[in-house]
Amino acid sequence: MKSFEYTIKDSLGIHARPAGLLAKTVKALDSEITIKKDGKEVNASKLMAVMGMGIKCGDTVTVTAEGGDEEKSVKLIEEFFEANL
Amino acid sequence: MTRYSGKGVFGAVAIGKISVFTRSDVKVKRVKADDASAELMRLKEAEKKAREQLGRIYEKALKEVGEANAQIFDIHIMMIEDEDYNEAITEMICGQGVNAEYAVAVTGDNFAEMFSSMDDSYMQARAADVKDISNRIIACLSDKGAVSVNIDDKVIICADDLAPSETVSLDKDKVLAFVTAYGSSNSHTAILARTMNIPAIIGVGAEFLSQIKNGDIAVADGYSGELIIDPDAETIAAAEKRQAEDAEKKQLLRKLKGKENITLDGKRVNIYANIESADSIGSVILNDAGGIGLFRSEFLYLESTDYPTEEKQFKVYKRVLESMGGKRVIIRTLDVGADKQVPYFKLEREENPALGLRAVRLCLDRPDIFRTQLRALYRASVYGSLGIMFPMITNLWELEECIELCGKVKAELDADGIAYSDNIELGIMIETPAAALISDKLAPLVDFFSIGTNDLTQYTLACDRQNPRTERFCDTHHEAVMKLIEMTVENAHKHGVWAGICGELAADTSLTEKFLRMGIDELSVSPPFVLKVRDAVRNIDLNK
Numbered sequence: 001m002k003s004f005e006y007t008i009k010d011s012l013g014i015h016a017r018p019a020g021l022l023a024k025t026v027k028a029l030d031s032e033i034t035i036k037k038d039g040k041e042v043n044a045s046k047l048m049a050v051m052g053m054g055i056k057c058g059d060t061v062t063v064t065a066e067g068g069d070e071e072k073s074v075k076l077i078e079e080f081f082e083a084n085l
Numbered sequence: 086m087t088r089y090s091g092k093g094v095f096g097a098v099a100i101g102k103i104s105v106f107t108r109s110d111v112k113v114k115r116v117k118a119d120d121a122s123a124e125l126m127r128l129k130e131a132e133k134k135a136r137e138q139l140g141r142i143y144e145k146a147l148k149e150v151g152e153a154n155a156q157i158f159d160i161h162i163m164m165i166e167d168e169d170y171n172e173a174i175t176e177m178i179c180g181q182g183v184n185a186e187y188a189v190a191v192t193g194d195n196f197a198e199m200f201s202s203m204d205d206s207y208m209q210a211r212a213a214d215v216k217d218i219s220n221r222i223i224a225c226l227s228d229k230g231a232v233s234v235n236i237d238d239k240v241i242i243c244a245d246d247l248a249p250s251e252t253v254s255l256d257k258d259k260v261l262a263f264v265t266a267y268g269s270s271n272s273h274t275a276i277l278a279r280t281m282n283i284p285a286i287i288g289v290g291a292e293f294l295s296q297i298k299n300g301d302i303a304v305a306d307g308y309s310g311e312l313i314i315d316p317d318a319e320t321i322a323a324a325e326k327r328q329a330e331d332a333e334k335k336q337l338l339r340k341l342k343g344k345e346n347i348t349l350d351g352k353r354v355n356i357y358a359n360i361e362s363a364d365s366i367g368s369v370i371l372n373d374a375g376g377i378g379l380f381r382s383e384f385l386y387l388e389s390t391d392y393p394t395e396e397k398q399f400k401v402y403k404r405v406l407e408s409m410g411g412k413r414v415i416i417r418t419l420d421v422g423a424d425k426q427v428p429y430f431k432l433e434r435e436e437n438p439a440l441g442l443r444a445v446r447l448c449l450d451r452p453d454i455f456r457t458q459l460r461a462l463y464r465a466s467v468y469g470s471l472g473i474m475f476p477m478i479t480n481l482w483e484l485e486e487c488i489e490l491c492g493k494v495k496a497e498l499d500a501d502g503i504a505y506s507d508n509i510e511l512g513i514m515i516e517t518p519a520a521a522l523i524s525d526k527l528a529p530l531v532d533f534f535s536i537g538t539n540d541l542t543q544y545t546l547a548c549d550r551q552n553p554r555t556e557r558f559c560d561t562h563h564e565a566v567m568k569l570i571e572m573t574v575e576n577a578h579k580h581g582v583w584a585g586i587c588g589e590l591a592a593d594t595s596l597t598e599k600f601l602r603m604g605i606d607e608l609s610v611s612p613p614f615v616l617k618v619r620d621a622v623r624n625i626d627l628n629k
Binding site for chain 2: 043054
């Protein structure tokens, strides 16, 4: 299991567009990606659940990759967060 | 004649017949369905159809409103594919033995409810997206096909609200305007209307729909946000006049867009735009301005309830610089005073605010506020071609202090390992007679001057421009003002500095030739005037 912490910089938080892109990106990976905030946890491939977390600008989330190519996945997703959120 | 008012989201005027938009109302009934696998099969088929429809809408939107606005339909497709959403529907079909329509409707409502109960207005607005996709699936289940309107004539579409997919699905050539009872200026429909150049009025209130009918003649004024039913001859004439002016502007645009700002004898001048907020960039680009000659940073402070953070400012400056794609962007540092009150600044009341602690004086008095803005500007500078401009300079030492502060900010950023551009231009507003008179001393310290003719006129002629009683004493073409402008340009050029005008006189085409003869390098005007000034420049012959 690999994970990283990230503080959201996008002023709208995790809104529809990046959540959609994230779900697409995650579905192409072998490992399972989860996003955790304040004890709540969702699978990053579930668009509506991710949006439903209401993650705002300035919130810090923990992103975890488990299974398959977790090493590679966690790096890729970290880059995704840097670029889109 | 009846008037309804809402909020105009795209400035243009439409005159025409009303068409009340009604959805092919799909009533969903709970029906017992014993064969769950047959219902699941129907659901699958309907979802496939819905996705195909959305794919076509996406393509249409891509062509008409661009990728950024089309993306929402891609997201709709993904929402239809969402695991949790499908699981909930499937569970209802299998567990409760209900028909697919009912399961989709209930699930859609539940998810919409989840969004609308969130404490974030952006997420609340997403409830509409969930309802939109659910209705689409239900329409596909009942084989109604796509929601569509058949319009024969050009009409003003009136609706309670329009889903983004409904807005895009309408035949653009037949829509004169959109008027909706609800909606916010951030809704997709408002954004799409702006992109499609269709006048739109939102938030008119629910009652208007019951008082209008198909075929009513109306004027929809996207400038004022008014919908006027059954207008009298005078109102129609005014609306037609406005349309003619818009048409003239459009024609000017077609004729002059992409053309150079060059006189008949070959002298070039830069024509830039003045803007108040980052939202006006679209209009800057539309009107083909060569850059931004004055970006008033005040709005960042005025619209805020506390000092805007460095991060917030940085984002706005970055966005403006990026949007202008390397073209020059001149950002004026904070220009407020006791006349433009910002409550949290807690400025003391002044007897004479125009002559008081304002603009750069206030910034030098409160260097911490100034420093935050300068840091944000320097950090953003790597994203384009930035000029920083200080307003209301009267003394040489003020400019020296500003430059010193810039040096400190650069040193701080160096220490933090944060990048900034080496090509930032520093300049000042020449808007006091004092600055014009010592422009020979100021020029060696800057890269440019921008003459703010509004304040320069006011301070030179000792006339408040807002006071109607002094109007006849306030001659904006006064020789004294012209002499100060000429002197400023001359002193700028002696020191290899460029000089522009960013006040209202820059758009006064009766003076364009005079300014060009003085050697002015740039005229910065509000976006709708860019092409008018270009037209004037292209008809001037300085050899004559």
